[in-house]
Amino acid sequence: MANFFKPSTKKQPTGQVISVLIDRLDHNGIGVGEYKNKSIFIANTLPKEKVTAKIAEAKSKFYKASVIELVNLSEFRVKPRCHHFKTCGGCDLQHLSFQEHLAFKQQKLIDLFSRNNINTNLPWQESITSDALHYRRKARVGVQYNKLGEPIVGFRQKASNNLVQLKECIVLVEPIKHVFTILTSLIKSLSLVKSIGHVEIIYTQHVSIIVRQLIPLNEQDKTLWKNIAEQHQWQVYIDNGKEVTPLTPVTPLFYQISEQSGISTKHAAESVINIYFEPKDFIQVNHHVNNQMIIQALNWLDLKEDDQVLDLFCGLGNFSLPIAKKVRSVVGIEGLQAMVDKATYNAQMSKLNNIEFFQADLNSNWGKEAWAHRKYSKVLLDPARAGAYGALVQLIDLDISNIVYVSCDPATLAKDSQLLISNGYTIEKIAIMDMFAQTKHIETMILFKK
Incomplete structure (x- = not known):
């Protein structure tokens, strides 16, 4: 006997607008509530918040939804300082008060230990x-290109491999927080199109820029990098995937561990320790x-x-x-x-x-x-x-x-x-x-x- 396919008449929940009470944060800082006896995950929400949300994804064991409206706000909600927060994947907790985000991290450890x-x-x-802002001295900045071949310079979007075009990042230390606009303009002017994979930025005594170069640099583009480096007092290195070499004059990279780091006073004359490193080395x-x-x-x-x-x-x-x-x-x-x-x-x-x-x-x-x-x-x-x-x-x-x-x-x-x-x-x-x-x-x- 032949079997014929019959389309399901069961209404799919995707796209439905629902009301949800957020119970907790998951280990990624995403709000979790319950809908039809399943967990529902809603980004940019906090515990005890009632939200109106649209279901974006329905799985056998959970739902994902996006916020339409925050009906009532958590007492621990704060206004994110960065206007890129909702889209940029660099930060997870700017909407949560500082003390509560420490409590979130402590609870995450307790859960895993349990x-x-x-x-x-x-x-x-x-x-x-x-300080919760302007603390980060090292970062990898992504470079992608739109359909017109124009560069997009920034960090990944939340839950995406695509980048957010940034003008500044308030988590980076002051000397490098505005580097995105400078890099975007420079990369746009290069003669070699789509020639850069990413850029690493380090600030210790100087601003150091490590360029992941996908295509060997020509003399015209070398000159552009050298000019911008001189203008902003950068040290520029080129990473061709096999080795990292300086393009501009450089001084050794190092950071300092100070006298306050528990060093005995009998060594006071030599109390500051310099930790020298290379551009691709791990540092905190x-x-x-x-x-x-x-x-x-x-x-x-x-x-x-x-x-x-x-x-x-x-x-x-x-x-x-x-x-x-x-x-x-x-x-x-x-x-x-x-x-x-x-x-x-x-x-x-x-x-x-x-x-x-x-x-x-x-x-x-x-x-x-x-x-x-x-x-x-x-x-x-x-x-x-x-x-x-x-x-x-x-x-x-x-x-x-x-x-x-x-x-x-x-x-x-x-x-x-x-x-x-x-x-x-x-x-x-x-x-x-x-x-x-x-x-x-x-x-x-x-x-x-x-």
């Missing part, structure tokens, strides 16, 4: 914060929070002059060098030999001879390495978003009583914390570090003791 069977009665310490984007983070880490480690400290995922020496000012010895471990070489150079420039750096893949088997058989009294680790589970499995065997864990991903932190707790460690202190104000991203520090 999922990993960790007691959520945690010993919270005061959060490390900075928030200078103030980075300095305060170092102070806290050194305080929580309770460093003594006879301590021997292990610093895992040490990078350029951001923690290693200040620690070395206060203890007998430091060993820093990093996955890339190039970073090991730079950390070693930074130690030499600071005239520190009680610190050594070694290369190792810390999430592979490193137990037979000579440095792993030394005695350590304390350890600090600051892994990438992937976390440190493989490293911690081996670190537990070293039986070090004090561990300070600095994390940039709460999900991997929760998993790693559960491993340490199941092996006899307890959480003595925990604090949020608001490295990325106005966004959903969380940096956390935990002191574990055994």
